[in-house]
Amino acid sequence: xxxxxxxxxxxxxxKHVAARRDVSMAGLVREAAQRALLDAELTWADIDAVVIGKxxxxxxxxxxxxLYLADxxxxxxxxxxxxxxxxxxxxxxxxxxxxxVRSRVHATVLTLAYEKQSESNAMWGLSLxxxxxxxxxAGAGGFFAPHVRAYMRRSGAPDxxxxxxxxxxxxxxxxxxxxxxxxxxxxxxxxxxxPMLWDPIRYSETCPSSDGAxxxxxxxxxxxxxxxxxxxxxxxxxxRSEPTLFAGKxxxxxxxxxxxxxxxxxxxxxxDPRRDIDAxxxxxxxxxxxxxxxxxxxxxxxxxxxxxxEAGVTELDGDLPVNMSGGVLSTNPIGASGMIRFAEAALxxxxxxxxHQVDGARRVLGHAYGGGSQFFSMWLVGSEPPTS
Amino acid sequence: MTREIAVVAFAQTDHxxxxxxxxxxxxxxxxxxxxxxxxxxxxxxxxxxxxGSSDYLAGRAFSFxxxxxxxGAWPPISESHVEMDxxxxxxxxxxxxxxxxxxxxxxxxxxxxxxxxxxxxxxxxLDPYYVAPLWPDSVALAALQAxxxxxxxxxxxxxxxxxxxRSRTDARTNSHAQLRGSVPxxxxxxxxxxxxDCPPVGDGAxxxxxAAGDRARELCERPAWIRGIDHRIEAHSLxxxxxxxxxxxxxxxxKAGAFERPVDTxxxxxxxxxxxxxxxxxxxxxxxxxxxxxGGALAANPIMAAGLIRIGEAAARIHRGESDRALAHATSxxxxxxxxVAVLEGEPRHAQ
Numbered sequence: 001x002x003x004x005x006x007x008x009x010x011x012x013x014x015k016h017v018a019a020r021r022d023v024s025m026a027g028l029v030r031e032a033a034q035r036a037l038l039d040a041e042l043t044w045a046d047i048d049a050v051v052i053g054k055x056x057x058x059x060x061x062x063x064x065x066x067l068y069l070a071d072x073x074x075x076x077x078x079x080x081x082x083x084x085x086x087x088x089x090x091x092x093x094x095x096x097x098x099x100x101v102r103s104r105v106h107a108t109v110l111t112l113a114y115e116k117q118s119e120s121n122a123m124w125g126l127s128l129x130x131x132x133x134x135x136x137x138a139g140a141g142g143f144f145a146p147h148v149r150a151y152m153r154r155s156g157a158p159d160x161x162x163x164x165x166x167x168x169x170x171x172x173x174x175x176x177x178x179x180x181x182x183x184x185x186x187x188x189x190x191x192x193x194x195p196m197l198w199d200p201i202r203y204s205e206t207c208p209s210s211d212g213a214x215x216x217x218x219x220x221x222x223x224x225x226x227x228x229x230x231x232x233x234x235x236x237x238x239x240r241s242e243p244t245l246f247a248g249k250x251x252x253x254x255x256x257x258x259x260x261x262x263x264x265x266x267x268x269x270x271x272d273p274r275r276d277i278d279a280x281x282x283x284x285x286x287x288x289x290x291x292x293x294x295x296x297x298x299x300x301x302x303x304x305x306x307x308x309x310e311a312g313v314t315e316l317d318g319d320l321p322v323n324m325s326g327g328v329l330s331t332n333p334i335g336a337s338g339m340i341r342f343a344e345a346a347l348x349x350x351x352x353x354x355x356h357q358v359d360g361a362r363r364v365l366g367h368a369y370g371g372g373s374q375f376f377s378m379w380l381v382g383s384e385p386p387t388s
Numbered sequence: 389m390t391r392e393i394a395v396v397a398f399a400q401t402d403h404x405x406x407x408x409x410x411x412x413x414x415x416x417x418x419x420x421x422x423x424x425x426x427x428x429x430x431x432x433x434x435x436x437x438x439x440g441s442s443d444y445l446a447g448r449a450f451s452f453x454x455x456x457x458x459x460g461a462w463p464p465i466s467e468s469h470v471e472m473d474x475x476x477x478x479x480x481x482x483x484x485x486x487x488x489x490x491x492x493x494x495x496x497x498x499x500x501x502x503x504x505x506x507x508x509x510x511x512x513x514l515d516p517y518y519v520a521p522l523w524p525d526s527v528a529l530a531a532l533q534a535x536x537x538x539x540x541x542x543x544x545x546x547x548x549x550x551x552x553x554r555s556r557t558d559a560r561t562n563s564h565a566q567l568r569g570s571v572p573x574x575x576x577x578x579x580x581x582x583x584x585d586c587p588p589v590g591d592g593a594x595x596x597x598x599a600a601g602d603r604a605r606e607l608c609e610r611p612a613w614i615r616g617i618d619h620r621i622e623a624h625s626l627x628x629x630x631x632x633x634x635x636x637x638x639x640x641x642x643k644a645g646a647f648e649r650p651v652d653t654x655x656x657x658x659x660x661x662x663x664x665x666x667x668x669x670x671x672x673x674x675x676x677x678x679x680x681x682x683g684g685a686l687a688a689n690p691i692m693a694a695g696l697i698r699i700g701e702a703a704a705r706i707h708r709g710e711s712d713r714a715l716a717h718a719t720s721x722x723x724x725x726x727x728x729v730a731v732l733e734g735e736p737r738h739a740q
Contacts, residue, residue, distance in 0.1 A: 003487040024517060056449035057471065062520070063444035063513040064471055067721040070621045077639065080621045080726070081480065084443075084471040086450050092468055096480055103486035104390070125449050241437075241467035243456050256464035263466075371453050375467075 003102035005385055007224035007231035008346040010040025010217030016180040016331040019118035020211040025060060026072035029114050032213035033073055036110065040217040041228045044074035047217070048106035053083040053093025053113040054335030058125040060116050073112065085239070087283065087370025089113065090214070090338025091377030095237045097218050098379075107220050114213035115333035122209055122334065141206060141286065143372065145198035147251040148288040152200065154252060157291065157306035159200065163191040164309055165287035166205040166329055172316055173326025175355035180210045180331040205287035205329070212333035214340045221385070232346035235363065235386050236267030237379040244372040251373055257296040260376040265298070268363070268380045273298045277380070279321040279348055279358045281341040282367040285328045290314060294322070297367065316356065324348065324356040338368025342379055349383040393485045394604040394611030395732065396597050397426035398700035398707075403566040403592035403688035406502035412446065413458040416498050416593045420458055423494070423595040427607040431460045434597075435490025437467040438481040440474035440497035441692050444509055455498065466490070473497060474594060474696030475657075475718030475728050481598055482617055491603040498593035499692035506589050506691065514722060515624060526722065527586055531578035533631040533723045534662035538580055540632050543665045545580055549573050551661040552584040552686055559683025566590045566688040587659040592690030594697045612703035612714075612732040616644030619728035626723060634670040637717065637727040641671055644729045646715050651731070653678045653705055653714040655698040659685040663724055667717060671729075681705070695719065699730055706734040
């Protein structure tokens, strides 16, 4: 028997900001969950199970916080799962939730991801000294900058490509009321003149640190039929992992990312992603990851991704818009960032993305990655139900 | 008809007070090898891998990423992780197999409590605004629950001591257990709980392989079929809970079909003697049910793995022909806040 089709019928997120001092963690997650229920025109009683994800517990200083959040998420008396797969967790959490529906264990599931980074210092949370291991000091940028440098060297991309991505994403964010950074006076010159943090990554080419939550209501075919607004349909979803460091690892274009995309495309019947996919929300925490992922995900040949960026193909009005919401470069509550990509992809195919809507978006890819470019999760959603 | 899924292999470490000479991945590796050897499978044969562990025990963020080295995730694997006991990793893997995406899954979990003070560490999972600042430790909270049980006449201190003695006597035949045989019941830790009422603190790991349908029959002579599995959570605040009962356990058991027919064996994840009293009541277990023949969590309680071990122990008894229908239970959170129940069955045994 084929698995049950899955539809996204409710999406909610908080206005992402540097510090939500007005709410507790429970208040933050409940705000996103209630907005998702409102969108789906459902109540807490309609939810069969809750699947929650976030990045390391050290970011807020609460061990297994889902125990404390059960009440705020209406989970009392229900199953509650907590996923943690590093930066990809937002995507993985949504996929775990889809499997509850696909397997027909539950009909309607609330899935949610959050990070309240103002509770602590993420850089410190990521910089614990581990005996006998290479320290990941100075945050994630210090880890990823050499991989960006390797990409530039390998592809021959001009130095300016990173700033083009940042300039695009920060302008896209101006059209998204939930985005954290709204830099109304942004110019390309300002991006290029911003301080160098981890050569070649400049300050304006780096993601912010945000407080935020995102929630989705997933349901089966019958639930979708009752949906007051157009659903987004799951056409494919996959996760792939590989070790952090090993001889022969390609840190620029990891095999786990390629394999994950290939699995999703196979499920969704995508022969040529560049032609068959209308837009992408991908996890770009540092600007250069846009051209890198364009290649890893099969939208461009190896060494050619930067040319799409440079030619404006990934602009909101280009023929393959990328990160219409402003992306991780404009909003980064770490544990939620992957699910925000998934949710923004769903908003696009539902036609509910507002000012950053891509006209006629029918198939959109949501992408997340984490750890040392080793954990990948992706889904492809469509405006029509899957045929197979 | 939903897919039939079974536990086909189980392995665990010898659980010890400390394993300071081993990293987590070194502790885990032999268990992963053992569980794969039992089925003849290689890492590349496994369709889905899911693990459970806690960064707070490890004392570092993203601690589970290193465990992947033990799995040997190359070429890349389809993999996920829950920040929960491995029993919930098994639940996630079970749903993955139900979708029909794949036929086999590897589930593992591990925890090292030895580097820190686990009583203090567990206070960090309490409400961060109103409760955690008071640092009420895990024994103190369990003692509140035990006191409520005694005050309402559900048990008394000698009965709790008998649970402890029975568990550790049964653990004599479990070579992996940390506390075995005659163990003095000792002084009060927090009244009314004595040392003997509390679980040992220790390090350990466990792994399970799940398989669907005919694949399970190929890999195991007598698969432990998962007839039902469900988990439920309760409110977090102890003040709004009835601590002498476990409605979430009862509901999970109902949904898992535990009450449809009697079980012959139950592996309960009751770290404290008093919690066995609560669980027996919620699960309506009579005296004819063999409870915790492994010694249970009172004999070995590697946090994050102890729940998965209950499922593994129940399954192993079915594999060996010592049980036909067993219940396995896992818990998480203060005073049994979150509970999982699985019902496992072996196919009828034929006369030789």
